[in-house]
Each structure stands twice: as C-alpha cells, then as structure tokens.
Amino acid sequence: MSSLSSAKLRRSIALHLFLTPLALIWLFPLWMMVVFSTMPDNGIFSPGIELLPHGNFIDNFNNLQRDTDFVGAIGISVSVAVTYTVLSVLLTSMAGWALARYQFFGKGVVVGIIFGTITLPYAVVLIPQFIMVARDFQLANTWVALIVPPLFNSLGVLFMRQSFSMMPDDLFDAARVEGVKEWRIFLFVALPLARPMLAALAIILFLASWNNYLWPLLINSQPGSMTAPVALGTLIGLTKVSWGGIMAGAVMLTVPMLIVFVLLQRHFIAGIAAGAVK
Amino acid sequence: MRNRNATAYRFLAPYLLIFSVFWVWPIISSFLISFQATRTVPWRFAPGFNWGRLIGDPAFFNALKNTLLILVIQVPVMIALAMVMAVLLNSPLLKARGLYRFAFFAPVVVGEVAYSAVFRLMFSLDFGIVNKLLNSVGLPKIDWFSNVTPAMALIMIAVTWRWAGYNAIILLAGMQSIPEDVYEAATLDRVSKLKQFFYITLPLLKPVIVFCLVLSIIGTMQLFTEPFLITERGGPGGGTETLGLLLYRQGFRSLNFGYASAVAYTMAALAIAITLVQLWLTREKQ
Numbered sequence: 001m002s003s004l005s006s007a008k009l010r011r012s013i014a015l016h017l018f019l020t021p022l023a024l025i026w027l028f029p030l031w032m033m034v035v036f037s038t039m040p041d042n043g044i045f046s047p048g049i050e051l052l053p054h055g056n057f058i059d060n061f062n063n064l065q066r067d068t069d070f071v072g073a074i075g076i077s078v079s080v081a082v083t084y085t086v087l088s089v090l091l092t093s094m095a096g097w098a099l100a101r102y103q104f105f106g107k108g109v110v111v112g113i114i115f116g117t118i119t120l121p122y123a124v125v126l127i128p129q130f131i132m133v134a135r136d137f138q139l140a141n142t143w144v145a146l147i148v149p150p151l152f153n154s155l156g157v158l159f160m161r162q163s164f165s166m167m168p169d170d171l172f173d174a175a176r177v178e179g180v181k182e183w184r185i186f187l188f189v190a191l192p193l194a195r196p197m198l199a200a201l202a203i204i205l206f207l208a209s210w211n212n213y214l215w216p217l218l219i220n221s222q223p224g225s226m227t228a229p230v231a232l233g234t235l236i237g238l239t240k241v242s243w244g245g246i247m248a249g250a251v252m253l254t255v256p257m258l259i260v261f262v263l264l265q266r267h268f269i270a271g272i273a274a275g276a277v278k
Numbered sequence: 279m280r281n282r283n284a285t286a287y288r289f290l291a292p293y294l295l296i297f298s299v300f301w302v303w304p305i306i307s308s309f310l311i312s313f314q315a316t317r318t319v320p321w322r323f324a325p326g327f328n329w330g331r332l333i334g335d336p337a338f339f340n341a342l343k344n345t346l347l348i349l350v351i352q353v354p355v356m357i358a359l360a361m362v363m364a365v366l367l368n369s370p371l372l373k374a375r376g377l378y379r380f381a382f383f384a385p386v387v388v389g390e391v392a393y394s395a396v397f398r399l400m401f402s403l404d405f406g407i408v409n410k411l412l413n414s415v416g417l418p419k420i421d422w423f424s425n426v427t428p429a430m431a432l433i434m435i436a437v438t439w440r441w442a443g444y445n446a447i448i449l450l451a452g453m454q455s456i457p458e459d460v461y462e463a464a465t466l467d468r469v470s471k472l473k474q475f476f477y478i479t480l481p482l483l484k485p486v487i488v489f490c491l492v493l494s495i496i497g498t499m500q501l502f503t504e505p506f507l508i509t510e511r512g513g514p515g516g517g518t519e520t521l522g523l524l525l526y527r528q529g530f531r532s533l534n535f536g537y538a539s540a541v542a543y544t545m546a547a548l549a550i551a552i553t554l555v556q557l558w559l560t561r562e563k564q
Contacts, residue, residue, distance in 0.1 A: 012371040019366050023381035029439060030384060032407060033396045045405045049414065091293045098289035102282050110290070117301065119492060119553045121500050123525055123542040127311065127535050128304035149300045157293070182285050211389035213503055218530055229391040236395050236507050243399060250392035257387040262380065272386065272444060273451030 033254065036247035044243050057248055064235075064245030069223070073231035074252065080146045080227065081209040088151050088205045089198060096160025097186050101172070117154045130218055141225035146216055150209065156201055159274040163197040164190060200271035203264055207257060228253055308539040316536035328540040338541065340516055341524040344430070348501060348520070352434040353494045357487065359438065360445035365475065367446065368453050382443040390440075394507035397436045401508075426517035429509045433518050436504050441497070445490045452486030453479060488560050492553050499549050502526060521545050 031051075036044055037060055038053040064070050098104075099111060129149050134140040167190065175185050191198065216227045226234070232249045235241045261268055287294075315324040332338050363382050372378065385393070401408050401422040409419040422428045456479065464474050480487075502522035505512045511527075512519030521541060529538030 008371065012373075015366060015369055015371055016373070019372070019378055022363075023378050026381045026385070026439070026443070029393065029396050029400060030388070032400055033392070036396070036399055044399065047405070047410075049407065049410050051407075091296065094289045095293035098286045102286035102289075104283045104286035107286075110294075119496060119550055120305070121496055121542070121545050121549050123500050123522065124308055124546045125301055125304035126525070127529050127539050127542060128307035129300055130530075131307075131535065132299075132304070148296070151296045152293070152301055182282075183288075186289070207387060211387075211391075213390050214526075229389050232395070233391045233507060236391070236398065237510050246395050247399070250395050253392045254388050257389075258384060261384065261387045265379075265383075268386075269383070269447055269451070272447045 030254070030258075033247060033250050036244065037251040039244055039247075041242055041244050044247075056244060057251075060242065060244035060248040061252075062245075063242035064249050067235055067238075067241055067245055068226075068231045070228065070231055070249055070252070072224070073226050073228040076143075076146075076225065077210060077228040080143055081206050083143070084147045084150065084209040085202050085206045087147065088153065088156070089202050091151055092153065092156040092201065092205075093160045093164075093191065093194065093198065094186070095157045096162075097164050097190060099157070099161040100164035101190075114154045114157055117152075126214070126218075129215075133219060141220050141222045145219045146227065150212065150215060153205070153208075155274065156205065159201060159271075160194070160197065162274070163194050167193060196267065196270070199264070200267040200274070203260070203267050204271035210253075210257065308542055311535055312539035312543055314536050317534055321536070328536045331537060332540050332544070337516070337519070337524060338544075341512075341519045341521045341541075342544075344518060345499060345501065345520045345522075347430065348434055348437075349495060349498050352437055353491065353498055355434070356438045356442050356494065357445060357490055360442045360449055360490070361487075363442065363446040364449035364453060365479070367450055382446055384443070385440050386444045386447070388440065390503040391507065393436065393440060394504060397432070397439075397508050401432055423509060424514050426514060429514060429518050433501075433504050433509060436508055437498065437501065441494065445494065448490055449483065449486060452483050456482050484560055488556055491556060495552050496549050499545050 035051065035053050038055060038057045039050060040054070040056045040059065041063075043050060043054065043056075061070075099107065133145050133149060139145045171193075172185055172189060175189055180189075211229060212227070213229050213233065216230045217233065220226055220230065223231075228249070232246060232253065235246050235249075311321075312328050313323060313325045314321045315327045366372065367375065367378060367382070400406050403409060403419065403421050403423065406422075408422075413419060420428050422432045460478055460482075461474060464478060469477070500522045501520045502525075505518040505520050505523050506526070509518040512523045521544070525538050525541045525545070528534045528541060
C-alpha cells in the first residue's frame with residue numbers, strides 16, 4: 001500500500017466504497033435463497049427480519065418431495081443435460097470444423113444463415129416445433145423431445161469455427177501428407193488441441209440445458225417426465241405449497257452450478273465472452 | 279484451406295439436418311400457420327383471420343406496449359450498469375477482484391425458475407424482506423404485485439439482476455482485448471481517465487456494445503418466465519403481460535396456433551427491425 005500515491009489511494013478507497021455495496025446487493029438474492037431454504041414456512045411468513053440461515057433444510061426438502069417428485073425430476077434433468085451436452089458439443093464442433101478448415105460450395109450461404117439466426121427470436125420456431133414434436137412425431141413427454149430440438153445453436157458453431165481457424169495449417173497438412181483421413185484428423189488432432197474451447201462450450205451448453213424452461217414446460221408436461229425447473233415452476237403460485245420447499249429446490253438447482261462456476265470460472269467466462277472477441 | 283465439398287458437407291450434415299428440421303421448416307411453417315384459422319378442424323386458409331384480429335386486439339397492443347416499455351427502460355439501464363461493472367472490475371486498483379467478479383457474475387448460472395421464486399418471496403407485500411427493509415428505514419411498503427407500476431419495476435429489476443453480469447463479462451472481455459499501449463500513450467499525454475473512457479474505450483468497444491444490445495433486445499423481446507412466474511401470468515390484470523406471455527396463452531392455453539404464430543412473427547419483425555437499425559447506425563459512424 002505504501003507504494004501507492006495518496007491520490008491513487010483515495011481513488012482506490014472510493015472504488016471499493018462504491019463497488020462493495022453494489023456487490024452485496026447483487027449477492028443478496030442468492031443469500032436469501034439459501035436463508036429461505038433453511039427456514040420453516042412460518043418463519044418465512046413472519047414479521048421479523050431474518051438474515052441468517054436456520055436448520056430446517058431437510059424438513060423443507062421433505063416438504064418439496066411431498067409436493068412433487070423433485071428427486072425424479074433432478075434425475076431427468078441431469079441425464080438430459082449430460083446427453084444434450086455430449087451430442088451438442090460433437091455436432092457443433094463438427095460444423096465449426098467444416099466451416100473453419102474447408103472451402104466448399106455454398107459456404108457463404110451457410111455462414112450467413114447461421115449468423116442470421118442470432119437475431120431471430122426463438123418464439124418464431126416454437127409453435128411449429130411443438131406441433132411437429134408433439135403431434136407429428138408423437139414424442140411429447142420423452143427424453144428425445146427434450147434433447148433433440150434444442151441441439152441447434154448458432155453462437156457455439158461460430159465459437160468453434162473461430163477456435164479451429166486459429167490453428168496452424170502445417171499441423172493438419174503434415175497428417176494429410178501421411179495419408180491420414182479427414183475424420184481422423186478432426187478426431188485425433190484437432191479436437192484434442194481444442195480442449196479448452198470444448199470445455200468452455202460444454203459448460204455453457206450444459207448450463208443452458210439445465211436451466212431451460214419454456215420448451216420443457218411445453219413439451220414435457222406430464223408429472224413423470226418433467227425436468228427439475230418445470231417441476232419447481234408448477235409449485236410457484238399454488239396456495240397450499242411449502243415455500244421453504246420451493247426454496248430448497250431452488251438451492252438444489254443453483255448451488256451445484258455456483259460451485260461449478262467457481263471451479264471452472266475461466267472456461268465459463270471464455271464461453272460467454274466468445275461473442276465479444278472477434 | 280482446400281476445396282472439398284463432400285468432406286465439408288459430411289461434417290456439416292448432422293448439424294444442418296437438425297437446423298433444417300427444427301429451424302428452417304418451422305420458420306416457414308409458422309409464417310404459413312399465421313394465415314390459417316386453426317381452431318377449426320381441418321385448419322382453413324384464411325389470410326386476414328389472425329392478422330386482422332391482431333390489428334384490432336387490445337390484448338395484443340397491451341402486451342406490445344408492455345414489452346416495448348420494458349425494452350426501452352430495462353435494456354439501456356442494464357447495459358449502462360454492465361459497463362460500470364466492467365470498467366470497475368477492470369481497474370488495476372481493485373483488491374479481492376475474484377470476490378467482486380463472483381458477486382456480479384454468479385446470477386449468470388441461476389435458472390429463471392429459481393430466481394423468479396426468490397424474487398417473489400423477497401418482494402411479497404407483508405413478509406417480503408424488501409418491504410421489511412424499506413419499513414425499517416422509515417419508508418412505506420410497496421405493493422409490488424397489485425399495482426402496475428411497481429410490478430413492471432419489479433420485472434425490470436429482476437431481469438437486470440439476472441443479466442447485467444452476463445453483459446459485463448462480454449464487455450470486460452472486449453475491454454481486455456484493447457491493447458494496453460493505447461492507454462499508456464494517453465496517460466503520458468496527461469489525458470484523464472474519464473476522457474480515456476469516452477475517447478478510447480467507448481469507440482473501440484462499439485461493436486461489442488452493439489452485440490450486447492442485440493442479444494439483450496432479442497432476449498427482452500421474448501420475455502416470458504419472469505412475468506409468468508414472478509407477477510403470476512402477467513398480473514396485475516395484464517399489467518405486466520408481454521408478447522411472450524400472450525404467445526404462450528394463445529398458443530398453448532387456448533391452442534390457437536394461428537394467432538400465436540402471428541404474434542411470434544410480429545416479435546421477429548420487431549427484433550430484426552431494431553437490430554438492422556442498430557447495425558446501420560453503428561456502420562454510419564465508423
């Protein structure tokens with residue numbers, strides 16, 4: 001600190017005085033989520049101000065499980081998110097690889113259309129997707145319905161295209177001279193090199209699937225086929241429901257992701273920031 | 279790079295297949311559905327049916343007004359706040375940077391349902407912590423759910439909390455890609471930090487800001503979960519009903535796919551129009 005000039009010191013203090021309350025306000029809803037999840041319902045709906053956790057989480061969780069099969073819903077959510085992430089990473093990186101490394105007929109059109117969909121609201125495809133999956137394919141309330149339609153994403157492909165196009169040509173050309181097939185080059189040379197980008201992509205895709213609400217709400221509305229956010233959402237607004245239970249569910253949805261976020265922050269931020277760095 | 283049509287399309291095939299089935303066809307299909315009367319069996323081609331109704335529907339104009347109001351207020355406030363966060367997080371004077379980053383970026387991983395539930399509890403009239411805290415400093419309680427203005431404010435507060443950090447991440451990454459020596463030169467020339475922000479950071483960051491604006495506008499245009507869960511189906515009395523919610527009610531409660539498709543296309547047209555205007559504005563100045 002002694003190396004700081006007094007003007008710098010003053011600026012530093014002002015910075016922290018401004019940023020600390022803002023940070024506390026930002027953390028407040030998450031903190032209250034945890035506090036509520038540990039309070040009995042009559043504690044949540046009491047006139048006092050309670051800002052510290054109690055010991056009621058297990059009871060709240062039992063109440064939640066009584067109101068809806070949350071454990072089953074978590075099971076569906078985890079399985080769907082894992083499957084979705086694996087498939088989507090594969091699909092997205094294959095497409096990104098083709099766009100980055102080959103010259104082919106219609107390339108400009110493909111890239112243009114993918115860029116175009118960024119500005120297109122999802123609402124436009126929602127109704128036909130629903131009609132197709134529910135009525136034409138008869139796939140409502142199945143895992144396929146949750147996993148397959150959201151597989152298309154545009155930002156992920158552009159991110160992978162960017163990642164692959166930054167790799168040096170010689171690397172792949174050397175393999176080609178040896179007569180290695182293109183799909184083997186992709187699988188055994190390019191993908192291992194792209195590991196950090198794949199990690200970033202996987203985290204973002206997993207999170208998107210884990211938190212997805214509107215599509216699962218519409219397509220998997222039967223109690224035994226609901227994802228965890230949908231199951232939790234059905235309780236919000238009911239009159240006879242345990243709010244402590246809802247909060248316990250919210251914590252179970254959120255805290256694992258927060259832990260992943262802290263552990264893998266670098267990849268997380270790389271995935272989100274991908275749009276910014278051209 | 280080599281010209282290899284077959285190889286390229288083999289790699290692209292699964293992606294393009296999903297894209298065609300679940301995006302290209304639906305985009306066309308929903309346009310066609312919007313010209314059909316869909317509550318008769320079989321559906322009947324009736325070009326003016328849904329669009330005619332849309333033009334005269336007070337519920338549509340109410341949802342449109344609410345959506346645009348949220349868009350016009352919430353998006354600029356959030357981007358400005360995200361900019362403040364990004365600039366301050368980027369300051370070399372900041373200690374314990376990791377803690378501040380966690381505070382602002384954590385909402386990015388929180389699902390819509392989980393945070394909607396928390397906001398509902400926090401803002402409830404008699405037992406919500408927000409009103410209790412207002413009371414404790416001598417301010418009157420606010421009835422966040424029964425009056426339109428506070429209900430709209432609540433939706434905007436919730437969305438801003440959820441997405442400001444997301445935009446800050448993108449802006450921060452953009453700032454960090456600006457070369458250091460530009461600022462060093464400016465500092466040597468005794469240009470103040472504030473001037474450096476307005477004359478160096480902002481102009482260089484313009485494409486990134488536009489990217490954030492476009493994503494935010496498209497997101498807010500489709501706002502659904504927050505008015506669905508926090509203010510309970512767009513309450514009070516349709517006061518927070520958005521286009522997204524109208525689409526949901528028409529399409530999936532009344533099973534009126536034709537009308538819902540017309541609403542969806544209106545949203546898309548608005549989103550594209552706003553995006554094009556923005557791209558055009560930024561291109562002009564460069």
